[in-house]
Amino acid sequence: xxxxxxxxxxxxxxxxxxxxxxxxxxxxxxxxxxxxxxxxxxxxxxxxxxxxxxxxxxxxxxxxxxxxxxxxxxxxxxxxxxxxxxxxxxxxxxxxxxxxxxxxxxxxxxxxxxxxxxxxxxxxxxxxxxxxxxxxxxxxxxxxxxxxxxxxxxxxxxxxxxxxxxxxxxxxxxxxxxxxxxxxxxxxxxxxxxxxxxxxxxxxxxxxxxxxxxxxxxxxxxxxxxxxxxxxxxxxxxxxxxxxxxxxxxxxxxxxxxxxxxxxxxxxxxxxxxxxxxxxxxxxxxxxxxxxxxxxxxxxxxxxxxxxxxxxxxxxxxxxxxxxxxxxxxxxxxxxxxxxxxxxxxxxxxxxxxxxxxxxxxxxxxxxxxxxxxxxxxxxxxxxxxxxxxxxxxxxxxxxxxxxxxxxxxxxxxxxxxxxxxxxxxxxxxxxxxxxxxxxxxxxxxxxxxxxxxxxxxxxxxxxxxxxxxxxxxxxxxxxxx
Ligand SMILES: [Zn+2]
Numbered sequence: 023x024x025x026x027x028x029x030x031x032x033x034x035x036x037x038x039x040x041x042x043x044x045x046x047x048x049x050x051x052x053x054x055x056x057x058x059x060x061x062x063x064x065x066x067x068x069x070x071x072x073x074x075x076x077x078x079x080x081x082x083x084x085x086x087x088x089x090x091x092x093x094x095x096x097x098x099x100x101x102x103x104x105x106x107x108x109x110x111x112x113x114x115x116x117x118x119x120x121x122x123x124x125x126x127x128x129x130x131x132x133x134x135x136x137x138x139x140x141x142x143x144x145x146x147x148x149x150x151x152x153x154x155x156x157x158x159x160x161x162x163x164x165x166x167x168x169x170x171x172x173x174x175x176x177x178x179x180x181x182x183x184x185x186x187x188x189x190x191x192x193x194x195x196x197x198x199x200x201x202x203x204x205x206x207x208x209x210x211x212x213x214x215x216x217x218x219x220x221x222x223x224x225x226x227x228x229x230x231x232x233x234x235x236x237x238x239x240x241x242x243x244x245x246x247x248x249x250x251x252x253x254x255x256x257x258x259x260x261x262x263x264x265x266x267x268x269x270x271x272x273x274x275x276x277x278x279x280x281x282x283x284x285x286x287x288x289x290x291x292x293x294x295x296x297x298x299x300x301x302x303x304x305x306x307x308x309x310x311x312x313x314x315x316x317x318x319x320x321x322x323x324x325x326x327x328x329x330x331x332x333x334x335x336x337x338x339x340x341x342x343x344x345x346x347x348x349x350x351x352x353x354x355x356x357x358x359x360x361x362x363x364x365x366x367x368x369x370x371x372x373x374x375x376x377x378x379x380x381x382x383x384x385x386x387x388x389x390x391x392x393x394x395x396x397x398x399x400x401x402x403x404x405x406x407x408x409x410x411x412x413x414x415x416x417x418x419x420x421x422x423x424x425x426x427x428x429x430x431x432x433x434x435x436x437x438x439x440x441x442x443x444x445x446x447x448x449x450x451x452x453x454x455x456x457x458x459x460x461x462x463x464x465x466x467x468x469x470x471x472x473x474x475x476x477x478x479x480x481x482x483x484x485x486x487x488x489x490x491x492x493x494x495x496x497x498x499x500x501x502x503x504x
Contacts, residue, residue, distance in 0.1 A: 049062075049063055049064060049263070049265070049285075050062050050063065050064050050189075050191070050223070050265065050285075052189075052191075052220045052221060052222065052223050052224075053219055053220060053221040053224075054213075054219065054220075055213065055219050057219075060189045060220075061189055062188065062189020062190055062191060062211075063188060063189060063190045063191065064191055064223075064263065064265075064285045065191060065192060065193060065228075065231060065232070065235075065241075065285070066158075066159045066190050066192070066193040067159075067193045067194050067195070067196070067232065067235045067241075068159065068160070068193075068195065068196075070196065070240065070244075072245065075240075075244070075245075075250070075253060078196075078253075079250065079253050081308070082301075082304050082305065082308060085304060085307070085308040086304055089307060089308075092303060092304050092307045092308075093300035093301075093303050093304050094300075094303070095137075095138050095299070095303075096316070097138070097316040097317075097343075098138045098139070098140055098316065098317060098343040098344050098398075099138060099139045099140070099306075099314060099315065099316055099317070099343075100139075100140055100141075100142060100315065100316075100317040100343050100371060100373070101139060101140070101141050101142075101178075101179050101313060102141070102142050102143075102144035102177070102178050102179070103127060103130075103141050103142065103143055103144055103178070103179045103180075103181050104144050104145045104147075104172075104173040104174075104178045104179070104180050104181065105123050105126075105143065105145065105146045105147070105181050105182075105183065106147055106148075106149065106171045106180065106181070106182045106183070107123075107146065107147070107148045107149070107183050107212070108148075108149050108150075108151060108154050108155045108167060108171075108182055108183065108184045108185075109148065109149070109150050109151075109155060109185075109212075110150065110152045110155055110185065111150050111151065111152045112150070113150045115155070115185060116155050116183065116184060116185045116212045117148075117212070118183050118212050118215055118218075119217075120146055122215050122216055122217050122218070123143060123146055123215070124143060125215070125216035125217065125226065126181075126215045126216055126226050126229050127141050127142065127143045128216075129216055129225065129226035129227065129229065129230060130226070130229055130230060130233055131344075131371070133227070133230040133282060133292075133294070134230075134233070134294075135344070135399065135400060136293070136294050136299065137294060137298075137299040137302060137303075138344075138400075139237070139302075140343055140344050140371045141179070141371075142371050142372070142373075144173075144178060145173060147171070149167075149170075149171060151167070154166065154167035154184070155184045155185045155186075156184070156185060156186060156187040157184065157186065157209075158186060158187060158188065158190070159190075159193045159209070164205075164209070165204075165205055167182070167184075168180070168182070168204045168205055168207065169204045172204040172206075172207065175201065175202050175203060175204055175206050175207065176201040176202045176310075176312040176313065177312050177313050177315075178313070179207060179208070179233070179236065179313070180204075180206070180207030180208075181207060181208050181210070181229070182207060182208070182209040182210070183209075183210055183211070183212040183215060184209055184210075184211070184212065185211065185212060186209070186211060190211065191210065191211045191214055191220070191223055191228045192208065192209055192210040192211060192214065192228045192229070192231070192232045193208070193209055193232065193235075194206075194207070194208040194209070194232040194233070194235035194236045195207075195235070195236075196235060196236075196238060196305075197236070197237070197238045197305045197306065197308075197309030197310050198309060199308070199309045201309075201310055201311070201312050201313070206236070207236070208229065208232035208233055208235070208236055209232070210228045210229050210232060211223075211228065214226070214227075214228035214229065215229065222266075222287040222288060222289060223287065223288055224288065225288035225289060226288070227282060227288040227291055228288070230282050230291075231282050231283060231291075234282050234283050234294070234298075234302075235283075237302040237305060237306055237310075238301060238302050238304075238305025238306065238309070239252070239254075239283050239294075239298050239301060239302060240252040240253060240254075240283065241263070241283050241284070241285075242257050242258075242260050242277075242278045242281050242283045242284045243260040243261065243262055243263050243264075243284065245259075246259070246260070246261045246262065246273070247259045247260075247261050247272065247273035247274075252283070253301065254295065254297040254298050254301050255297045256295045256296060256297035256298075257278045257281060257283075257295055257297060257298065258273065258275040258276060258277060258278050259272075259273035259274075259275070260272055260273060260277040260278060260279075260284070261273055263284060263285035264277055264279040264284050264285055264286055265285050265286070265287075266286065266287055266290070267279075267286065267287050267289065267290035268290075278295075279291075280292055280293050281293055281294070281295070281298075282294055283298070317341050317342075317343040317371075317373070320339055320340040320341045320342075321337060321338075321339055321394070321396065321406055322338050322339065322340045322375075323336075323337060323338045324336075324337040324394060324406050324407065324409060325337070325409070326392060326409045326411050328385075328411055328412075328413065331383070331384055331385045331386075331413055331416075332381055332382070332383050332384075332385070333381065333382045333385055333390075333392070333411045333413075334379065334380075334381045335350065335379065335380050335381070335382070335392065335409070336377070336378065336379045337377075337378050337394060337406070338375060338376065338377050338378070339368075339369075339375070339376045339378075340375055341372065341373045341374075342368055342369050342370065342371060342372050342376065343371050344370065344371055344398045344399050344400070345368035345369060345370060345371070345396065345397075345398060345399075346367070346368055346370075346397045346398060346399045347365055347366055347367040347368040347396075347397060348365070348366045348368060348378065348394045348395065348396050348397070349362050349363075349364070349365050349366075349394070349395040349397060350362070350363045350364045350365075350366065350380050350382070350392065350394060351363065351392065351393050351394070351395055352382065352390055352391070352392050353390065353391040353392075353393075353408075354386070354388070354390050355386070355387075355388025355389050355390050355436070355470050356388065356434075356436055356470060356472045360391075360393065362395075363380075363382055364380055366378055366380055368396070370399075385411065385413045386413065386420075386422065386436075386470075387413050387414065387415045387416070387420045387438050387468070387470055388412070388413060388436070388438065388470035389410060389411070389412045389413075389469075389470070390410070390411050390412075390413070391408045391409070391410055391411075392408065392409045392410075392411060393405050393406050393407070393408045393409070394406040412468070414440070414468045415438040415439060415440040415467070415468050415470075416440075417440065418439065418440055418441075418491075418493050418494040419437065419438065419439045419440065419491060419493070419494045419496065420436075420437060420438045420439075420470070421435070421437045421487075421489055421496045421498060422435055422436045422437065423435065423498065424475065424487060424498065424500045427500050427501060428500070428501040428502065428503040429475070429477065429500060429501070429502060429503070430477065430502060430503055430504050431476060431477040431478035431480075431502070431504070432474060432475065432476055432477065432478075433474075433475045433477075433500060434472055434473060434474050434475065435472075435473055435475070435487060435498075436470045436471060436472050436473070437470070437471055437473065437489055437496075438465075438468060438469060438470040438471065439465050439467060439491055439493070439494070440467055440468065441467050441493065442464065442465065442466050442467050443464070443465060443491050443492040443493060444462075444463070444464050444465075444491065444492060445461065445462075445463065445464075445465045445471075445489065445490070445491040446459075446461065446462045446489070446490050446491075447459075447460040447461035447462075447473055447487060447488070447489040447490075448460060448487075448488050448489075449475060449485050449486070449487060449488075450485060450486040450487075450488050451483065451485055451486075452483065452484060452485075457480060457485070458475070458476070458480070460473050460474075460475060460487065461473045461489075465491075475487070475500065477502040477504075480502055481502075481504070482502050482503055482504045483501070483502060484499055484500070484501050484502075485499065485500050485501075485502060486498070486499050486500075487499075487500060
């Protein structure tokens with residue numbers, strides 16, 4: 023603990039010195055609101071020195087040794103986002119619609135699905151303040167804006183959309199253990215959000231890139247071709263930022279230009295690596311533990327009610343993460359495998375209680391099992407507990423159709439009675455002769471019996487299943503086709 027505290031405080035000091043010196047030469051051109059080109063800068067996340075990086079890496083290595091498994095996937099993490107739209111005093115420059123904010127959240131969730139991190143829009147607020155809107159990283163205006171607007175930084179990602187001067191697209195601060203410090207969060211040029219004007223940086227991946235920094239990832243070109251690079255093993259070294267789309271080799275292997283942590287155009291960056299996932303996990307667990315909360319799909323109840331041959335299922339979730347939905351599955355009486363009955367769409371990601379209902383109509387007599395298969399968007403699934411639904415025998419008896427029919431050489435059929443009695447079943451040929459005794463015994467009420475027909479020693483032809491109890495008699499025909 024003493025080591026952790028020491029390194030955290032060292033890092034905080036380091037951060038304090040590094041902000042304000044972040045702005046580099048302008049290096050990109052993108053479309054302004056009127057279509058005219060703007061010269062700008064891709065990212066102004068404070069650069070970290072090799073010494074700082076070594077201190078972080080040593081700390082994380084130590085943390086991982088004390089918290090083994092922290093790097094492994096084990097369910098989904100939900101990060102709520104508080105959006106702050108900071109506009110000019112005119113109330114229009116810098117405006118972003120609520121719909122585009124939702125799309126930004128979707129872009130983040132899609133990008134970070136690879137890491138099993140999902141995002142939800144927790145709140146949206148708007149502020150008109152030209153000075154704040156134009157704030158540069160490390161400026162007093164930035165810190166004043168964030169101190170005024172930040173919402174619960176320990177458990178919420180604060181996402182500011184602004185109009186930074188100098189054409190800057192965005193910046194963030196690396197995790198450093200100060201969970202409630204208001205300077206954390208990400209800042210993005212408002213027109214980089216989905217449907218914004220900042221072509222080719224208007225698909226929302228400036229947000230993805232800056233949130234990448236927020237969870238602890240460096241640029242892929244960190245340290246150029248020199249170890250430890252970006253402190254991730256499976257991103258190739260890269261001498262310098264890559265702009266646009268295409269391919270390049272600067273350190274002897276293909277540059278990771280498709281990685282979200284390069285400077286590529288939004289349309290051409292689309293991946294994180296397993297190594298980045300592990301590094302993000304350890305950083306979040308070590309430095310942002312309050313925010314690093316797993317939210318599974320919590321099924322709090324699953325019940326069935328039966329009315330005649332209609333079973334109605336109701337279930338309730340207290341929270342859901344990345345939930346595509348529920349497959350209702352049935353194991354019919356006498357069978358050995360569950361089969362899918364229906365798919366009921368889930369609510370994706372939510373921390374609100376959700377109610378679901380589904381009815382199965384026309385159930386046969388017998389004892390059937392039901393369960394829910396909860397499926398995530400990435401295909402992973404989990405089963406609920408099973409529920410038993412017993413449908414009684416209507417009237418005196420039930421004789422179900424034999425299956426298959428025609429058959430060769432075997433078929434089965436089921437029957438049931440509504441009061442306990444002795445029952446006999448026989449297979450009879452067209453001349454009325456009994457060719458096989460199928461069943462004889464005392465049968466309990468409402469318990470379906472499965473009977474097998476073996477036609478292996480019989481010639482092809484039509485036969486009659488004749489079944490006789492104390493309170494009923496019934497028959498059906500079957501065809502043996504060899
Ligand atoms: Zn960056």
